[in-house]
Amino acid sequence: MADVILKADNLYKHYPIKGGVLRTTTGQVKAVDGVSFELQRGETLGIVGESGCGKSTLGRVLMRLEEPTSGTVNFDGVDMYSQSGSAMRKLRRDIQIVFQDPYTSLNPRKTVGDIIGEPFEIHPDVVPKGGRKKGVQELLEMVGLNPEHINRYPHQFSGGQRQRIGIARGIALRPKVLICDEPVSALDVSVQAQVINLMEKLQDELGLSYIFIAHDLSVVRHISDRVGVMYLGRMVELGTEEQIYQRPTHPYTQALLSAVPVPDPLMRGKREQIVLTGDVPSPANPPSGCRFHTRCFKAQDRCKVDDPELIDRPDGVGEHRSACLFAEPRVIVETVDVSDVEVDTRFASTDVVDLDAFAEDDGLLPADAASVAQGSQVVGETEGPLDRPADTNRLIDDEPTEQRDPRV
Amino acid sequence: MTTTTKSVAPASDYKPDDSGRLLEVDNLFVEFHTAEGVAKAINGVSFDLHQGETLAILGESGSGKSVTAQAIMGILDMPPAVIPSGAIRYCGQDLLTMPEDQRRRARGPEISMIFQDALSSLNPTFPVGWQIGEMFRQHRGMNKSDAYAQAVRLMERVAIPGAKDRVKNYPHQFSGGMRQRIMIAMAIALDPAVLIADEPTTALDVTVQAQIMALLAELQEERQMGLILITHDLGVVADVADRASVMYAGRIVAQAGIEDLYARPAHPYTRGLLESIPRLDQKGQTLAAIGGLPPNLTRIPPGCAFNPRCRMAQDICRTDVPELRHVANQDSACHFAEEVLNG
Known part of the structure; x- marks a missing residue:
């Protein structure tokens, strides 16, 4: 087996439902219900699924932001959940x-320098105190932002730029694994590609392994080496990008793929559409047997009783893991290999875009910026390693102002 | 009061012209007067819509696509919004100069709209059947029970299972996809000639999105409605639209039949967008990213609004605003449309 950096084994995360006067537990929301997979060093594992399938909870459990109900995660040879205190830190x-959300995941009262520099404060031995400002500026440069903007506040940046700040914070400590929870889904189409290209560049430069959680199957296909498909807290299919997209064997994966519109009008009516009926059942009360049987077009009586395991099943060429008793490959999307096709760079760039080439520093929101700056003084944060801003009045983005709400 | 539960539409005052044209937006401008200055949300938008046609309005946030829809519906908050000039003609009559009570009578039976976020668009304190029935009570003067009967009929039409039992349920008792179906039921209640769908599936999962788009297509076919689909999703547009207008900073920068738009884009922005999105049916693709950000509407760059992000931009692009002009079977607002097309 190749070099495994992270191995999740039978992870469960159940949330109690409290009800009644005595707040007794009346049920369990089974957000993650027995998930196992491994992540290789340097690869990108995409996790796809619809809302409520447990993919974000999985990300949080892997970070140990939430304690799992049961199960283990082995990270680089260490059992993560048995670590405590300083070892965990x-x-x-x-x-x-x-x-996911670049608007709520950055503290509006802190400067970009404080936000990106915070990991250095928590882990003081990573970068000596005197070198932190330089460290932050290097990070800003790596993510395509102007290092001179270190003293600005999040509201002075647009969504795409904020997501770059979030990424800079994520890579500040040079982690081995970066969990990305829907990192591009809140961004405009024209900005999405910038952030995706940036993430690919950083992966090459820093040798990162990504767990890329997203609902957009096209984006996941583009960025992932391997893909796991989740449904109601379970992983229903897991394989390489090619296995999942070209030879899916699980009916849910097939339905999901067939529902994605392809941006090519010539394909209209030619694509096979599997329209699922109904909605995703509640994770508090998942169906018996195979959880997908209530919406499955292939379901038989057996499926209501037998819970299919995620094991290798033949896919026509080889085999990959699928949790369906009647797994069989079916071509849903005819794939065109365009890896040799040159992109016409007259219209857009294939490089990571340097945003400052477009920054026009003529916008003003003095009242807002001043009030935010003041707020941070009043709160009296402990002295950070970075210089206080002198001028926060200038905007560097070009986003419509109605989307900006600095008075959070 | 009518004794039959059948919905009888009163004869319409409006007739489309001989070419079947329902709606004509003519050089429309919309501004928002805010404390930070004047945001020019729409800067001279013109398009038309025919019976049975699906026109997509494509654009990113802040491009003015939703404001266009709200202007047509007459639901802009004025102030801060101001319409300095332009006309929106429905069957030849200008909606903007029409008396408010006449316009109100047209809103629903003639033109109606599906909003993006079904949860915040439905009133949480009334049963859904009451809200659907309101259309009939207000516009057709129906009594409560007849209106409820109509609501059940519509909920069945939009394939809500157990409509009879669920008509008195409240919005929170429905899932996202079901709420969007209820929104659609309200919008089609009075058989409108024009339906505007503002990002109808953006908040929904792909499998539910496919269900909703299929339902909309079916309803349009059945009623020969003119459909304006507002979205940022190039995939959805390719699947359902007949024509598309691409908006950028409050202008239509490209307008074409759907196949031309994707196969032969004549504007650098359209072309850039198409090359920047990952496609499900391609592997090993290189994403070409458009640099920079869409402009702030209070200070749109002089000349072509796209020029700071355009890799083809020349001096003329920084001074002269390009007009939307006809180039090989489509319209493009680019000084170098021919080069883009042949490039």
């Missing part, structure tokens, strides 16, 4: 997370 250096 040390381990956290190696595994970091980038959150």
Whole structure:
């Protein structure tokens, strides 16, 4: 077996449902219900599924932001959940997370320098105190932001730029694994590609392994080496990008793939559509047997009783893991290999875009910026390693102002 | 009061012209007067819509696509919004100069809209059947029980299982996809000629998105509605639209039949967008990212609004605003449309 950096074994995360006057536990929301997989060093594992399938909870459990109900995670030879105190803190250096919403995951009262520099404060031995400002500026440069903007506040940046800040914070401690929870889904289409290209560049440069959680199957296909498909807290299919997208064997994966619209009008009506009926059942009360049987077009009586295991099943060419009793490969998307096709760079760039080439520093929101700056003084944060901002009045982005709400 | 539960539409005052044209937006401008200055949300938008046609309006956040829809519906908050000039003609009559009570009578039976976020668009304190029935009570003067009967009929039409039992349920008792179906039921209640769908599936999962788009297509076919689909999803547009208008900073920068738009884009922005999105049916793809960000509407760059992000931009692009002009079977607002097209 190749070099495994992270191995999750039978992870469960159940949340109690409290009810009644005595707040007794009346049920369990089975958010993650027996998930096992391994992550190789340097690879990107995509995790896809619809809302409520447990993919974000899985990310949080892997970070140990939530304690699992049961199960183990072996990180680089160490059992993660048995670590305590300083050992866990040390381990956290190696595994970091980038959150979905760049508008709520950055503290509005802290400067970008404080936000990105915070990991250095928590782990003071990583970078000596005098070198922290330089460290932050290097990080800003790596993610394509101007190092001089170190003293600005999050509201002065647009969504795409904020996500770059989140990524800079994530890679500050040079982790081995970065968990990315829907890192591009809140971004505009034209900005998405910038962030995806940046993440690919950083992976090459820093040798990162990614767990890339997303609901967008096209984005996941683009960035992932291997893909896991989740449904109601379970992993229903796991394989390489090619196995999942070209030879899916689980009916849920097949339905999911067939539902994604392809941006090519010539394909209209030519694609096979598997329309699922109904909605995803509640994870508090998942169906018996195979959890997908209530919506499955292949379901038989057996499926209501037998819970299929995620094991290797033949996919026509070889075999890969699938949790369906009647797994059989089916071509849903005809794939075109375009790896040799040159992209016409006259219209857009294939490089990581340097945002400062476009920054026009003529916008003003003095009242807002001043009030935020003041707020941070009043709160009286402990003295950070970085210089206080002198001028926070200038905006560096070009986003419509109505989307900006600095008075959070 | 009517004794039959059958919905009888009163004869319409509006007739589409001979070419079947329902709606004509003519050089529309919309501004928002805010404390930070004047945000020019729409800067001279013109398009038309015919019976049975699906027109997609594509754009990113802040491009003015939703404001266009709200202007057509007449639901802009004025102030801060101001419409300095332009006309929106429905069957030849200008909605903007029409008296408010006449416009109100058209809103629902003639033009109606599906909103993006079904949960916040439905009233949480009334049963869904009451809210659907309101259309009939207000516009057709129906009594409560008849209106409820109509609501059940519509909920069945949009394939809500057990409509009879669920008509008195509240919005929170429905899932996201079901709420969107209820929104659709309300929108089609009075058989409108024009339906505007503002990001109808953005908040939904792909499998549910496929169900909702299939339902919309079916309803449009059945009623020959003109459908304006507002979205940022190039995949959805490719699947359902007949024509598309691409908006950027409050202008239409490209307008074409759907196949031309994807196969032969004549504007650098359209072309850049198409090359920047990952595709499900391709592997090993290189993503070409458009640099920079969409402009702030209070200070749109002079000349072509896209020029700071455009890799083809020349001096003329920084001074002269390009007009939307006809180039090989489509419209493009680019000084170098021919080069983009042939490049």
